[in-house]
Amino acid sequence: MARSKAKSNASSHAPPIEWAVAIISTVLVIAMLTYTLYHGVSNSSRPPVITVQADSVIDTPGGFLVMFSAMNAGDETAAAVQISGELMRDSVAVEESDATIDYVPSQAVRRGGIMFSKDPRMYRLELRATGFSRP
Amino acid sequence: MGTATDRTRTMPFLTGLARAFGGAIFFSLPLLMTMEMWWLGFYMDRFRLALLMLAMVPLLIALDHYVGFKEEQTTWREDVPDGMIAYGVGIVSSCGVLLLFNVLNLDMPLQEWVGKVALQAVPASFGAVLATSQLGGEKADEEQRVSEEAPEGGYWAELLFMLTGAVFLAFNVAPTEEIALIAFQINAWFALAIAIVSLGLMHAIVYAVEFFGSPGLPEDIPAWSVFIRYTVTGYAIALFVSAYVLWTFGRFDGDPLIVNTMQTIVLGFPAALGAAGARLIL
Numbered sequence A: 001m002a003r004s005k006a007k008s009n010a011s012s013h014a015p016p017i018e019w020a021v022a023i024i025s026t027v028l029v030i031a032m033l034t035y036t037l038y039h040g041v042s043n044s045s046r047p048p049v050i051t052v053q054a055d056s057v058i059d060t061p062g063g064f065l066v067m068f069s070a071m072n073a074g075d076e077t078a079a080a081v082q083i084s085g086e087l088m089r090d091s092v093a094v095e096e097s098d099a100t101i102d103y104v105p106s107q108a109v110r111r112g113g114i115m116f117s118k119d120p121r122m123y124r125l126e127l128r129a130t131g132f133s134r135p
Numbered sequence B: 001m002g003t004a005t006d007r008t009r010t011m012p013f014l015t016g017l018a019r020a021f022g023g024a025i026f027f028s029l030p031l032l033m034t035m036e037m038w039w040l041g042f043y044m045d046r047f048r049l050a051l052l053m054l055a056m057v058p059l060l061i062a063l064d065h066y067v068g069f070k071e072e073q074t075t076w077r078e079d080v081p082d083g084m085i086a087y088g089v090g091i092v093s094s095c096g097v098l099l100l101f102n103v104l105n106l107d108m109p110l111q112e113w114v115g116k117v118a119l120q121a122v123p124a125s126f127g128a129v130l131a132t133s134q135l136g137g138e139k140a141d142e143e144q145r146v147s148e149e150a151p152e153g154g155y156w157a158e159l160l161f162m163l164t165g166a167v168f169l170a171f172n173v174a175p176t177e178e179i180a181l182i183a184f185q186i187n188a189w190f191a192l193a194i195a196i197v198s199l200g201l202m203h204a205i206v207y208a209v210e211f212f213g214s215p216g217l218p219e220d221i222p223a224w225s226v227f228i229r230y231t232v233t234g235y236a237i238a239l240f241v242s243a244y245v246l247w248t249f250g251r252f253d254g255d256p257l258i259v260n261t262m263q264t265i266v267l268g269f270p271a272a273l274g275a276a277g278a279r280l281i282l
Helices: A002-007 A016-042 B003-032 B035-043 B046-066 B079-100 B110-135 B138-148 B154-173 B178-185 B188-208 B223-248 B257-281
Strands: A050-060 A063-072 A078-089 A092-104 A109-116 A124-133
Touching (some): A016 B003, A016 B046, A016 B079, A016 B110, A050 A078, A050 A124, A063 A078, A063 A092, A063 A124, A078 A109, A092 B035, B003 B079, B003 B110, B003 B154, B035 B110, B046 B079, B046 B110, B046 B154, B046 B223, B079 B110, B110 B154, B154 B223, B178 B257
Antiparallel strands (some): A050 A063, A078 A124
């Protein structure tokens, strides 16, 4: 092949910067590949385990907005995650509201908001995930 | 090694590198702006992702052997480092654009970063390799065309280009829901029609239509031989690529074989056009 002849001594013609870039690239590829494989092996495929916590309460013209974060401690991604919030007084739900998050990947945190007409600070706020689908 | 010669060698390399980045972003931008690709990045099977990354290495090196992103190929060739550089460029450019769109941020776990970037690096690194062929000057183009038509590389190079074109187009369409939706909407007769149209268009694009860069029908080889060796083989490659990409994206999971086949034929349509188109462009 015409090209192969020129190639035989190509390595001696390559400038140091080319080798540097090539080595960085190779390290990058191997690192990502190794990490992905490691993650695949160590993954025990636990289903999504979602915990929800309230971050802040904001007064808005449309009501009281509770900003929350949903954390997935499982190994699988949860899709269409339904978050329900209840304002409790003496184990009686005074108000209920809900929100949906598209995806909460494994080990990731996703944020959202949930609206109440009563001030959540006056009650005990219970936030939890009520369901999800697999992507 | 003197500084003067270093500089004369370094500048073309940097120009090639810049061109590779341009090609990577240009080719992968539609997918970088596709949300299904971001989602696949974190939920797709890790082993399938690793297999995809692994398969990219020989493919990029082989592709670089025939295309490459350097101007002076005679003195600058070294396929393995070049293939890896193209992959590296694909990774870095994908990461940069995803950061720009806030699709990646510091709140996200490392596995989400790696998954999203690894997936986007596939079309992006193709773009990096093809940058010279697509965005390069007239001179580089002509040199390549001459060498590609040399009898040695001929048939296998053609198959490689078809494979690359099929992977690229399949990648662009497969992440969307529409492939499954179309597969549900059609029956066997539609699938058969799609297959026939795919084959016909492939054959027409490459041989019947005298586009620029078309190899043309060799005089002494019968038409049926060309049809079998190029068009049918190319379509088989397109179907294989479609099935592989659908499986990699988890689109086959839980569906009966008939649905998988339908999806493969549907995705085979763009993949076949990609395969045929790549032979003209590359």
